[in-house]
Amino acid sequence: MSFAGLVLDGLLALSLPVLAWRALSARDLYRAVILFITFGVILALAWARLGAPDIALAEAAIGAGITGALLLNTVGGLSRKNDKDDERPDEPTDRVGRPWRTRLAVTVPVTILAGGLAWAVLSFPAPVVDMPSLVGEAVAEGEVSHPVTAVLLDYRSYDTFLEIGVLLLAALCVWSLGLSAVRSTAPEAVSGSPVLAGFVRLLAPAMVVSGVYLLWAGTSQPGGAFQAGAVLGALGVVMVLTGLLVPSLGRGGVVRAGLALGFAVFLLVGVVSMLATGGFLAYPEGFEYGLILAIEFFLTFSIALTLTALFTTVPPREKGGGA
Amino acid sequence: MIPALINAASMFFVVAGAFFFLAGTVGLLRFPDVYTRLHSLTKADNTGLGLMMxxxxxxxxxxxxxxxxxxxxxxxxxxxxxxxHLISTTALKSGLRIWRKE
Known part of the structure; x- marks a missing residue:
């Protein structure tokens, strides 16, 4: 490795824990969110340096992008509420004295957990299944030519299945909180801005194309349902922010069906494949490629819709009514 | 001859781009208000990235x-x-004053 590469890796490795600590210890929520987004971007760079462009893409799009936007949305809603209290300090400080009991109550469990994790990693048994060679075989057989997608859907179908389940659950939880619908988080001057409207018009087709491309490319290159869903979901978020989408994206039956579609298709394929081959999500020979692509297609749609739906609500402005 | 020329040109453009990024970052840290900071940031992004590309x-x-x-x-x-544009418009509408030299 070249000297410059070593310096870059060193900087990345050093800045990650520092950023994580600053994000956790920042008293000001807005500052914490900005630090979290920075952490996500640096983490994406680190994944890219480690030769994992799939994870880098997912981290940049979901970890830094969509999560950051959701957190900013929340902080915006909370700070509107706080402004009325007049209790907000002008310049929040990050150095706050905490009693030693609090410090102890945090430090001891965290140390035990870290020790346990370190022990678990160090005492891993030799893997029963030789994953790399299995994946190599599957890729060689030409079902899905990209190793990461092959792992994710051929051998880790369960993980992906549960992930989309978690996403669906998150949307249900947010809905059941009874938050008010987002009107437009931006001030009137911005949401009505012709510049923003023109920008979205310019961006929308490009984002649709790149989303579909990521989905398609996922079978042979870095990409896949979550990355594609994140790009399309980001488009949805931008459209919500500009007020293009809110009136039409309610909570009607169509939206509900769309949210559930990815999970439902995955479940259906799993059950049908169980009836056919005896194993849940054990795809029958010869059908892997088609089934995986079909699942990925519906997953992308549901992921994009879920991410957008998560964005259409804001925290309540005031507790106990009045707003 | 030609590869050396290409390498030299690449080096020139990348270093020039890095200079714009450096200047933009210094401006972001040193300029007095949000408008001037935006000005320096967009210069760095647009020109610096263009030169690097x-x-x-x-x-x-x-x-x-x-x-x-x-x-x-x-x-x-x-x-x-x-x-x-959005940040500066929002800042202006929410009453952030523009910095003036005393």
């Missing part, structure tokens, strides 16, 4: 890769300009 594009040796880089640069240009 030129340096890397002539190094890639492929028209397709160079076009992709140009496309990425165009998207950064458009989104940077839009974001700067």
């Amino acid at each position: 030129v340096g890397l594009a002539i190094q890639s040796g492929s028209i397709l890769v160079a076009l992709k880089m140009a496309l990425a640069w165009l998207f950064v240009l458009v989104s940077g300009a839009t974001a700067a």
